[in-house]
Amino acid sequence: MTTKADEAMYLAQHEYQTLNCKPVVYNPLNAPVESLPVIYGFNNGGSPGWFSAVAIAEDGKILGGHACSSEGYMMHDLGIIEGSREDRHVDYRQHYPQGYRMEFVKFGHEGLGQAIKKHNQVNEP
Numbered sequence: 580m581t582t583k584a585d586e587a588m589y590l591a592q593h594e595y596q597t598l599n600c601k602p603v604v605y606n607p608l609n610a611p612v613e614s615l616p617v618i619y620g621f622n623n624g625g626s627p628g629w630f631s632a633v634a635i636a637e638d639g640k641i642l643g644g645h646a647c648s649s650e651g652y653m654m655h656d657l658g659i660i661e662g663s664r665e666d667r668h669v670d671y672r673q674h675y676p677q678g679y680r681m682e683f684v685k686f687g688h689e690g691l692g693q694a695i696k697k698h699n700q701v702n703e704p
Contacts, residue, residue: 590651600660606678616675618642619691620657620683622650632657637690639697642670654683
């Protein structure tokens with residue numbers, strides 16, 4: 580069993596190792612980066628040891644999720660930072676074949692709010 584001290588040490592090591600990692604930009608057409616659609620990663624709540632990480636396209640489509648022990652692992656687990664989870668980008672590239680950029684944001688972020696609103700409009704009962 581992992582102790583609380585070990586958990587904290589592993590998280591600190593992970594955060595240090597990923598400190599200078601940049602968010603992924605997939606841009607096969609060499610478009611202006613700011614014109615690319617965004618895939619937002621965010622913490623969708625939960626409890627310590629069992630947080631829900633979600634990747635949502637700005638058009639409202641949920642593209643992935645992951646259970647994380649800490650928010651500090653979410654950028655890696657969702658493939659938001661360079662060098663992480665290339666397998667997730669298969670789905671991301673299928674959704675946005677002409678390019679996208681990744682952002683990890685908190686609730687209250689305007690773009691995330693708009694994406695969630697679009698998701699809810701499409702998925703209303």
